[in-house]
Amino acid sequence: MNIIIFGPPLAGKGTQSKKIIENFGLTHLSTGDVLRTEKTKNTDLGKKAEEYSKEGLLVPDELVMKIVESFYTQNKGNGLLFDGYPRNIDQAKHLLDFLKADNNKIDSIIYLKVPKNILLERAEKRAIEENRKDDADSNTVITRINEFSSFTIPAIEYIKETGINTVEIDGTQTREEIFQLIIQNLKK
Ligand code: AMP
Numbered sequence: 456m457n458i459i460i461f462g463p464p465l466a467g468k469g470t471q472s473k474k475i476i477e478n479f480g481l482t483h484l485s486t487g488d489v490l491r492t493e494k495t496k497n498t499d500l501g502k503k504a505e506e507y508s509k510e511g512l513l514v515p516d517e518l519v520m521k522i523v524e525s526f527y528t529q530n531k532g533n534g535l536l537f538d539g540y541p542r543n544i545d546q547a548k549h550l551l552d553f554l555k556a557d558n559n560k561i562d563s564i565i566y567l568k569v570p571k572n573i574l575l576e577r578a579e580k581r582a583i584e585e586n587r588k589d590d591a592d593s594n595t596v597i598t599r600i601n602e603f604s605s606f607t608i609p610a611i612e613y614i615k616e617t618g619i620n621t622v623e624i625d626g627t628q629t630r631e632e633i634f635q636l637i638i639q640n641l642k643k
Pocket of ligand 1: 464486487488490507508509511512513514515516519538539540541542546599
């Protein structure tokens with residue numbers, strides 16, 4: 456089973472992803488985590504990505520597409536949970552096309568919906584609790600939310616229109632309530 460989890464920054468994708476991979480035995484691919492690790496290692500990829508992510512902008516497609524393809528090649532025997540990829544329509548087409556070329560597919564997508572004012576409150580909290588630099592500056596957080604609205608929502612619509620099972624969840628509920636809804640709707 457391959458799943459994509461969508462949601463604006465601070466929607467709770469990371470928390471739900473951990474529960475999903477444990478429960479369904481999936482392998483987690485978070486492009487944001489990969490880019491943060493590359494940045495810590497000070498690689499060319501990490502430095503290049505940081506130019507964009509420090510402003511809250513999406514990094515260029517060719518950088519993330521390479522990460523996703525190489526991760527897929529190494530892990531394709533497993534079911535995958537894509538977290539933070541795709542982020543726009545071109546990335547969505549890229550993912551669906553290369554899965555299809557490998558006789559594989561996305562089974563379901565999950566979309567966690569949270570209003571902007573709550574996302575901003577959560578950002579303030581996470582900046583302190585997890586020392587996340589990208590959450591500390593409210594302008595950067597607003598840019599990331601706007602990037603989600605401008606580019607990622609159209610990607611969700613694109614995937615939905617292909618007929619893939621789409622599970623939309625109110626992400627302001629408790630972690631456990633959200634997870635129960637995910638389980639119920641993925642089992643269908
Ligand atoms: P995340 O932890 O998923 O919110 O990602 C952190 C940052 O990494 C984002 O704000 C982007 O700058 C970058 N990033 C992660 N995934 C992608 C992607 N699929 N496309 C473009 N940029 C990405």
